[in-house]
Amino acid sequence: MRFTRFLVLCALAACGGADEHLTQAAPGAEDPCGALPATLTLSEGGRAVLARGALVDSAVVGEGVAVVPEESRFVVREAAPQVGGAVRVQCAGRQVAIPVTVQPLTWSKLAQWKGGAKEGAEGPLGREYFSMWLDEARPNQLFVFGGFVYEPKQFTPASDLWRFDLGTSTFRKLIMSGEPPLSPGGRVAPIPGEDALFYFGGATVKPNGALATAPLLKRLSYGADSAAWSDAADASRSTPSYTGAFVYDSKRQRWLSICGMDTDRGVHCQVDAYTPKSGWAAVATAGKAPRGRSGFHYAYDQEADRVVLFGGALSATGGSVAGDTWSLNLAESPPRWTLLFESDPAAAPRRNGAWVYDPVGHRLLVWGGTANGRTAIPGLQSLSLTANQERWTSHEVPRDVPPRASGMGVYDAAQRRAVLGFGNETAIYTDLWALAL
Incomplete structure (x- = not known):
């Protein structure tokens, strides 16, 4: 087993919620993206959850990682066992990268x-x-x-x-x-x-x-x-x-x-x-x-x-x-x-x-x-x-x-x-x- 790292890129402070092994970053005073989580950790075969906020589906693109839009959130899973990727979302005219680690069972x-x-x-x-x-x-x-x-x-x-x-x-x-x-x-x-x-x-x-x-x-x-x-x-x-x-x-x-x-x-x-x-x-x-x-x-x-x-x-x-x-x-x-x-x-x-x-x-x-x-x-x-x-x-x-x-x-x-x-x-x-x- 090994740890695999990939990037999740997300927009808006409202994306900061995740319910599996989430470490929250300190929000920036003026930065609308400052409340994004600093890291995400997926249990092998598990998931992470990011709150939708004002994001629309078209703003979220998965590369090598599965991202499933739901009514109030985006569910992030491995696209293949311990294979990395990225989710690309625009945030205030730029991209914000959140490291994600896959933790073996x-x-x-x-x-x-x-x-x-x-x-x-x-x-x-x-x-x-x-x-x-x-x-x-x-x-x-x-x-x-x-x-x-x-x-x-x-x-x-x-x-x-x-x-x-x-x-x-x-x-x-x-x-x-x-x-x-x-x-x-x-x-x-x-x-x-x-x-x-x-x-x-x-x-x-x-x-x-x-x-x-x-x-x-x-x-x-x-x-x-x-x-x-x-x-x-x-x-x-x-x-x-x-x-x-x-x-x-x-x-x-x-x-x-x-x-x-x-x-x-x-x-x-x-x-x-x-x-x-x-x-x-x-x-x-x-x-x-x-x-x-x-x-x-x-x-x-x-x-x-x-x-x-x-x-x-x-x-x-x-x-x-x-x-x-x-x-x-x-x-x-x-x-x-x-x-x-x-x-x-x-x-x-x-x-x-x-x-x-x-x-x-x-x-x-x-x-x-x-x-x-x-x-x-x-x-x-x-x-x-x-x-x-x-x-x-x-x-x-x-x-x-x-x-x-x-x-x-x-x-x-x-x-x-x-x-x-x-x-x-x-x-x-x-x-x-x-x-x-």
């Missing part, structure tokens, strides 16, 4: 431990098809729940809850009340304003080892040392979903279930909406819908008011995998499906990778996953989510970071990083990694 190990089911274990057992989230009220607290563990054999369901302190790098197993769901492959979404979330979907395991899905929605209220489970109100009318998508639609104050696997009907791309007052209801959609799938990677893109999904298994057995990328535009009524990419050489088809939505860089990060159930997809892939300018990019991952499938990731806003870990390939991994963004 960097990995560091946060923790590695010996997992165990007995008291005194350093941390949780290795697992897959589990849930992981950060506590918004206490951003240094990471939670890990459930999934399938590998002891005494693979696909043993678990319902344990652990808290990882990002400050001390230590785990603690939490005491739970109520009935935790023994339903691996479910998804979690926050309940805004509360130390609580909903756990949706997943599957139980029959005595013969087969999976069985059923409507399931549980509420988890949690603190630093304990947690309580309860049934969600009016939760019985949803379409069962194993490794589907479950998100909170903040603009409409509802939760959405999108696609997944139902053991009775197979993989599907049904969309359902839930509110505690009204329960579940099917959501009609416009446009050609994706093929049914499970084990895909997704993001609730609040900025663009849509849900984006990539890849996944196209059958209940997982033998066929997808490499397409879709958007469900929630701003339209009914929400509209749009195919963004049928395929892309930078993003190999896969299922069951780890994924993270980066709201500052406005991108979906995908790490690992598998196409064949035996080997993991190498590298890290990122999807730029600038509307109508979406692009997949592949990034190298250091050799000491083992590739894997069935891991999980979360976005750590306080530290501006992704936290990823667990999963399996040549080994069963009990580790956590930080990806600086």
Whole structure:
């Protein structure tokens, strides 16, 4: 990896806003361009944002760097991975140059431990098809729940809850009340304003080892040392979903279930909406819908008011995998499906990778996953989510970071990083990694 420098030339003091790694220059007393940022730093595959002010589109020309005009700003991205360029904008009859640096993505190990089911274990057992989230009220607290563990054999369901302190790098197993769901492959979404979330979907395991899905929605209220489970109100009318998508639609104050696997009907791309007052209801959609799938990677893109999904298994057995990328535009009524990419050489088809939505860089990060159930997809892939300018990019991952499938990731806003870990390939991994963004 290397640092690449190019120039952004911008006009007017109103261009001074940027929301990624921005150092602000001191404004000049008489110079209308004096409040421009002194430097811009792009995270590799990320973006910088310059406020539009009085600029018009014709005044902005990109050379070797992508500049996308939006209503109130210009979005600056690399035109190619770590390849420089310039944006040329007239400012008071002259050009003003702002150096821009592309900062490589960097990995560091946060923790590695010996997992165990007995008291005194350093941390949780290795697992897959589990849930992981950060506590918004206490951003240094990471939670890990459930999934399938590998002891005494693979696909043993678990319902344990652990808290990882990002400050001390230590785990603690939490005491739970109520009935935790023994339903691996479910998804979690926050309940805004509360130390609580909903756990949706997943599957139980029959005595013969087969999976069985059923409507399931549980509420988890949690603190630093304990947690309580309860049934969600009016939760019985949803379409069962194993490794589907479950998100909170903040603009409409509802939760959405999108696609997944139902053991009775197979993989599907049904969309359902839930509110505690009204329960579940099917959501009609416009446009050609994706093929049914499970084990895909997704993001609730609040900025663009849509849900984006990539890849996944196209059958209940997982033998066929997808490499397409879709958007469900929630701003339209009914929400509209749009195919963004049928395929892309930078993003190999896969299922069951780890994924993270980066709201500052406005991108979906995908790490690992598998196409064949035996080997993991190498590298890290990122999807730029600038509307109508979406692009997949592949990034190298250091050799000491083992590739894997069935891991999980979360976005750590306080530290501006992704936290990823667990999963399996040549080994069963009990580790956590930080990806600086």
